[in-house]
Amino acid sequence: MGFMTIDGKQVEFTDEPNVLSVIRKADIDIPTLCYHSELSVYGACRLCTVENEKGKTFASCSEKPKDGMVVYTNTPRLMKYRKMILELLLAAHDRDCTTCIKSGECHLQELAHRMGVTTVPYKNRMTHHEIDASSPSIIRNPNKCILCGDCVRMCDNVQAVNAIDFTSRGTSATVAPAFNKLLNTTDCVGCGQCRVVCPTGAISINTNMDPVWEALADPDTKVIAQIAPAVRVAVGDAFDLPQGENVMGKIVNVLHRMGFDEVFDTAYGADLTVIEESEEFLQRLASGENLPLFTSCCPGWVSYCEHRHPELAKHLSTTRSPMQMFGAVAREYYKDPANNEGKKILSVAIMPCTAKKGEILRDESKTDGIADIDYVLTTSELITMIKRSGLMFEDVELESSDMPFGIGSGAGVIFGASGGVTEAVMRRLADKHSRSEMETIRNSGVRGGEGIKEIVITYQDKEYKAAVVSGLANAEKLIQQIESGECNYDFIEVMACRRGCIMGGGQPVDAHSAGGEARAKGLYAADVNTQIKKSNENPLVQSLYDGLLKGKEHKLLHRNFNK
Ligand code: HC1
Ligand code: SF4
Numbered sequence: 245m246g247f248m249t250i251d252g253k254q255v256e257f258t259d260e261p262n263v264l265s266v267i268r269k270a271d272i273d274i275p276t277l278c279y280h281s282e283l284s285v286y287g288a289c290r291l292c293t294v295e296n297e298k299g300k301t302f303a304s305c306s307e308k309p310k311d312g313m314v315v316y317t318n319t320p321r322l323m324k325y326r327k328m329i330l331e332l333l334l335a336a337h338d339r340d341c342t343t344c345i346k347s348g349e350c351h352l353q354e355l356a357h358r359m360g361v362t363t364v365p366y367k368n369r370m371t372h373h374e375i376d377a378s379s380p381s382i383i384r385n386p387n388k389c390i391l392c393g394d395c396v397r398m399c400d401n402v403q404a405v406n407a408i409d410f411t412s413r414g415t416s417a418t419v420a421p422a423f424n425k426l427l428n429t430t431d432c433v434g435c436g437q438c439r440v441v442c443p444t445g446a447i448s449i450n451t452n453m454d455p456v457w458e459a460l461a462d463p464d465t466k467v468i469a470q471i472a473p474a475v476r477v478a479v480g481d482a483f484d485l486p487q488g489e490n491v492m493g494k495i496v497n498v499l500h501r502m503g504f505d506e507v508f509d510t511a512y513g514a515d516l517t518v519i520e521e522s523e524e525f526l527q528r529l530a531s532g533e534n535l536p537l538f539t540s541c542c543p544g545w546v547s548y549c550e551h552r553h554p555e556l557a558k559h560l561s562t563t564r565s566p567m568q569m570f571g572a573v574a575r576e577y578y579k580d581p582a583n584n585e586g587k588k589i590l591s592v593a594i595m596p597c598t599a600k601k602g603e604i605l606r607d608e609s610k611t612d613g614i615a616d617i618d619y620v621l622t623t624s625e626l627i628t629m630i631k632r633s634g635l636m637f638e639d640v641e642l643e644s645s646d647m648p649f650g651i652g653s654g655a656g657v658i659f660g661a662s663g664g665v666t667e668a669v670m671r672r673l674a675d676k677h678s679r680s681e682m683e684t685i686r687n688s689g690v691r692g693g694e695g696i697k698e699i700v701i702t703y704q705d706k707e708y709k710a711a712v713v714s715g716l717a718n719a720e721k722l723i724q725q726i727e728s729g730e731c732n733y734d735f736i737e738v739m740a741c742r743r744g745c746i747m748g749g750g751q752p753v754d755a756h757s758a759g760g761e762a763r764a765k766g767l768y769a770a771d772v773n774t775q776i777k778k779s780n781e782n783p784l785v786q787s788l789y790d791g792l793l794k795g796k797e798h799k800l801l802h803r804n805f806n807k
Contacts, residue, residue, distance in 0.1 A: 246311030251318065263304040263315060264292050272317055275326060275355050277333075277443050278392035279305040282742075283401055286393045291326055291355070295319055327359045335366035336415065337444075338387035346445035349753075352390060353444075371416045378426035380605055381434030381598035381749070382447055384408075386418040389446040395419060395438035402742060404717035405548065407432035419446070431551045433716070435544040435740045436598030436622075436749015449598055449750060452619040453629055459590040460503035466578070466587040469499055470570050471645070472510040473652075473660030474596035474745035475623045477766035481752045482627040483637045488762025490770045493642025495594075495626070498635045500643060509645050510593070511652020513570030514659045514668070515779035516788075517541060520563040520801050521665075522672040525735060529708070534559050536711075536726075536733045539665050541565035543603035544740025548716050553723060562802045566659065567593050567600060568609050571616030572800040574649065576792060593620045596660070596748030599740065608803035622750025653782045654771030661764040662714035662744035663690040663697060666737045671778045673703045682777055691768070693743050693761065696722055701735060708734040715742040 245258050250270045257266045262285070267274050277289040287306040294304045297314040301322070304315070316322070334356060341347055373386035393410070396419055400406050407430045411420045421430045439447040459465045476492040485491060496507045525537050540546050540560040549556055564572065571591055578589045593600065597620075603609055604617040621629070630637050644650065655668035670685045671677070690699050695718035701708045711733045713719045719738045725731050741747045746763035776782050793800065 246309065248309055248311075248313040248315060250315050257309045260309055263294065263307045263309050263313070266309045267294070267304055267315070267317055274304065274317055275358070276305060277351060277355070277390060278394060280394060280397075280441055283394065283397040283441070286397065289329065289390075289392055291329055293322060293325060295322060301325075323359070327361055330356050330359055330361050331364050331366060333390050334361065334364045335368055336370050337390065338370060338385070339364075344388070344445045345448045345451075346388075350445060351443035369415050373418055373420075376420075376427050377450060378428035379432060379434055380428075380450055380601040381432075382427070382436055382439050383450050384420070384427060385446055385448070386420060387446075388444045389418050390444055391417060391419065392443060393419070394441040394443065395447055398437045398441050399432075402715050402717055403433070403435060403437055403740070404720045405431055405433060405435075408438065431548075433544040433547040433551075433740060434599035434602045434749075435716070437741060439598065439749055440747075440751075440753050449622055449624055450601060451625050451628075452601070452621060453625050456590070456592055456619055456621060457629075462588075464587055465590050466505045466584060467503065467590045467592060468506045468508065468574060468578075469504045469592045469594055470508045470510045470513065470567065470574070470649075471495055472567065472593070472595045472597075472745065473514065473657050473664075473767060474748060474751070474763065475594055475626065476770070477660070477746065477763040478596060478623050478751045479627060479630075479637070481754055482631075485638065486762075488764075488766035490766045491637075492770075493644065494637060494640050496645050497640045497643040498630050498633070498637060501635055501640075502629065502633050504592075506646040508570070508574070508649040509652045509656075510566050510570055510595075511656030511659070512649045512782070512784065513566035513568075513573070513652075514656035515653050515782045515785045516569045516573070516801060517563050517566045517659075518655055518665075518668045518672050518779035519785070520569075520797075521561050522669050524561055524563060525669065526673075526703075529703075529734065536736045537561055539737045541567075541659070541665060542739045542741075542745075543597070543599040545716065545719065545738040547599065547602070548719065548740065549738075552720070556723070564609075564801055564803050565603065566656070567595065567620075568603070568616055568803070569801050570649065571604075571609075572611050573788065573792070575611060575614065575616055576796065576800060577648070591616070591618050593617050594623070594626050595620050596623050596745045596751045597741075598622060598749040600750075611800065623748075624750055624752055627752060648784055648787075651776070651782060651784050652774075653776040653779050654774035655777060655779045656782075657770045657774065658767050660745045660767050661691070661760075662739050662742075663692070663712045663737070664744065664767070666690050666699060666701075666710055666712050666735065668779060669735070670699075670701055672780055673701065674778075675704075677778050677781065691764075693764070695742060710735040710737070712737045714739045714744050716740050718742075 255270045276292040376384040601620045658664035697712040
């Protein structure tokens with residue numbers, strides 16, 4: 245603990261890792277383009293430079309706070325310096341701001357405006373780079389890259405993928421995959437976490453809004469949507485609603501008004517996944533084969549496992565993800581002329597995740613050769629569509645989702661937070677469904693934002709070891725420990741994004757800095773408000789097994805990862 249004097253005001257500090265954090269604690273929003281509290285410090289942009297009482301300047305992100313330190317954050321010299329940094333960045337930047345996908349949300353644009361940059365007094369020294377749209381998940385536009393390195397550190401520190409790095413030197417320097425390969429030929433898992441930290445339009449979502457708009461306008465097409473758990477607690481961010489508020493009812497309303505014919509809940513698909521995956525877990529426990537069982541609903545993790553640990557592919561659950569199960573079941577349902585009314589069906593999944601755009605293209609995401617889902621729209625694309633439609637989201641009434649796939653259990657809804665799949669399976673395997681049983685599961689350590697959690701699953705008085713992991717670097721760490729014999733588990737849940745889908749690469753990014761806590765709270769609150777706590781007690785799911793699914797369970801609900 246100690247005290248610093250910041251712009252003449254005494255400020256106490258305790259465990260803040262750098263001077264920048266103490267300055268922010270003093271309510272001063274010092275600009276930076278390359279500092280993220282969860283990534284390693286790079287100190288490249290120099291925007292957070294401050295001055296001490298002797299006039300010495302230093303980058304506040306890479307300086308430790310010291311007792312008695314005196315710091316000035318806004319002297320005329322510093323303001324001039326920051327403006328010059330921004331002018332130089334803009335001189336090497338594609339400045340088609342009005343048509344840029346990031347316009348209005350670009351951090352560089354915002355800072356340039358804030359620092360009074362109205363002209364760029366330097367010669368444009370931008371080198372033209374090709375845009376890489378090869379990934380179904382993200383688009384790389386190096387012409388908008390400012391070399392802050394946030395994406396590189398995210399892909400390396402947090403995701404352990406290292407798909408991108410700095411390449412070339414001087415004015416041609418940029419960030420790209422090694423040997424300038426296209427992203428879809430690398431180990432990139434499509435998680436979109438690089439896009440979450442990119443301050444400009446250099447990495448953006450590969451959008452699918454146009455074909456969906458077209459289908460909505462076509463009277464001969466019935467457009468159906470499913471909404472993933474994590475979407476409902478993030479859309480409100482874009483409309484100044486309280487962070488983490490569950491706005492499912494409003495989403496259903498605006499989608500209907502935009503022209504979606506039916507709006508369903510992916511939590512229903514999650515209930516199917518829980519039932520099938522729990523059964524598979526019990527079968528593997530009985531046979532002793534392919535343990536631990538790894539969950540497979542996260543496409544980023546599945547792709548990482550296939551690229552980096554093909555030896556573990558047989559451990560992945562063969563149950564389809566909730567999105568895919570839902571897609572397959574819906575396709576089957578709409579085969580009936582009484583349900584399709586003679587129209588073409590367009591199946592849209594609204595997801596917090598960019599990797600889901602790749603998942604729908606995989607061979608095992610097809611039934612009888614036909615893709616189960618036509619398009620994935622991320623939460624951010626949904627927000628853009630709502631804004632484009634002119635609907636005033638804040639004011640619209642709530643509506644309930646449609647039958648027969650409109651109800652998910654609480655267990656299905658909590659899938660969106662890390663630990664949710666495991667908690668849902670624990671509920672399924674619990675003998676009864678009393679409040680006290682649910683409470684014991686809730687307090688087992690399965691909830692919370694830690695990257696690796698260990699839990700005990702109890703089934704018929706026997707105890708099994710489970711782990712819950714989020715963030716691929718954490719998954720890698722755990723795999724190393726398992727392979728070296730340091731630990732072992734029976735069941736392992738992996739989500740590629742830290743804290744699970746609530747922090748997915750397709751979510752609006754403002755609240756990411758808050759760690760997604762409000763979003764997790766929103767999902768757990770939605771569970772509290774749901775009477776059905778166990779997936780197998782969802783009456784709509786039960787009637788599906790007794791009707792449409794009979795004899796087709798394996799065809800529609802499972803796939804095979806072992807290529
Ligand atoms: Fe997820 Fe899932 S929880 S993967 O995180 O299993 O995207 O929300 O829809 O499929 O249900 C994402 C979220 C989502 C699937 C479910
Ligand atoms: Fe790396 Fe994920 Fe970005 Fe691919 S999408 S480059 S894996 S952070």
